[in-house]
Amino acid sequence: MTVDVAIRFDRVCKSFNGVKVLDEVSFDVPRHTALCILGRSGTGKSVTLRQMIGLIQPDTGSIFINGENLAQVDSRGLNRLRKQIGFLFQYSALFDSISVGENVAFPLRRHTRLGEAEITRKVGELLNQVGLEQHRRKMPSEISGGMQKRVGLARAMAMDPSILLVDEPSSGLDPVTAVEIDNLLADLKRQRGTTLVVVTHNIPSAKRIGDTLAFLHNGRILESGTPEQFENSRHELVRSFMSVQGGT
């Protein structure tokens, strides 16, 4: 594998209760680029994302992260890889027993030797990036779903990951904040060279963030290419997906 590939899926299959969700899915995500995975609900987009961080294991096939086969690393190796990956969950998955600020500080406290002052500064900086610095002392239950999403993004970015996996970044956000988050993700890729994999239903968002789009359908990648190529896809389903949401 060339070193320019951050993530590689090699003929990955996954079934749940006999239903095949992914059927020999293969793709590469080159380093410092953004891949947006599109598709209708229940087509295995989130499963694909979760497999990249080892939360779900494929039935067959291989997944490589920074050249390492996830199936062949032990738990220490997996944790070493996970420290290089940030993950934003669809429903944020914030720890509800600690404050917003402590959620963002959590990975820093666990995995770095930063002093309290440095952690406080970094948490403030991260929350500022997502526009929530003034809410750092609140508990997750005291802020809205959209705000929780942004806190989740700040937590995912805390360790300066080289790969950022994002599940539905714009769900629950107002259009203005959604665009701000898209721009933040695009900046991360441009300025820090973060490799992004974004699962989304939002076509304008995918166009803003993605260098490449991939359309999952019936367990396979029906189409992959640039946003322009998607507009002129030979698949009717892809074209209709783009046209239905394209104007929004």
Next chain:
Amino acid sequence: MFSSIRSLIANAFSWIGDVARFGCRGLLRALYPPFEILEIGRQVFEVGYRSIPLIAAAGFAVGAVMSMHTRASLERFGAESLIPMGLGMAMIKETGPLVTALLFSGRVGAGIGAELGAMRVTEQIDALESLAVDSFKHLVVTRILACMIALPLLTTMMNFTGIVGGFVAETVISDMSFNLYFDRALSAIDFDDYIPATGKTVLFGFIIGTVSSYLGYYTRGGTAGVGQASTKSVVFSSILVILTNVIVVKAIFFFFPGAAQ
């Protein structure tokens, strides 16, 4: 009919086997770093310190009621002076450990089952894993150890408050001094009585921590699943504590013959 009972029993033993394996895995993992000392301390505070009001109040009430019942029986034989000794033996040998364990399973078992269950269904356990944290170690091992540490301490507290409760009930009727009451209560108790009886609560703590963590950690089915995990944690850990107590008491009599007297 017969085959369904047989499969029910087989499933029950299979489930107990899974839980036992889960708990033993927890104990083994406790031997390897990271030791999660801060989290264990936090959990001891949560399950132990926060249980003190419940255990102290219950101990006081149980001791008072036992004293009143004992008086009613012993008065007929003119043996009222044996009330403190009888109460002390009953509290320290059996009532204290068992009642504390059952109250603990109600408060702490339900809490652990619900907390871990909620963390599972809201993807917080997955979030821990994604942040390169061993969720089993961070959530399960720490809670099992905290239960094993906290329960013997709470049992000792219940024994003490039980004797105090007995004294208060007694002092309403007779004018026995506090010192005399305590001397008599502890006169028939030695380490052969106290150590095994309180030591067995370490095992009870292991059972309660393991069962409730197992049910919470593997919760399925949204909020309904969380409710079931919480309820089952109390029911199964209480049943297992009561059944295990029978075997443990027999073992105590075998290894500490003095405790049987």
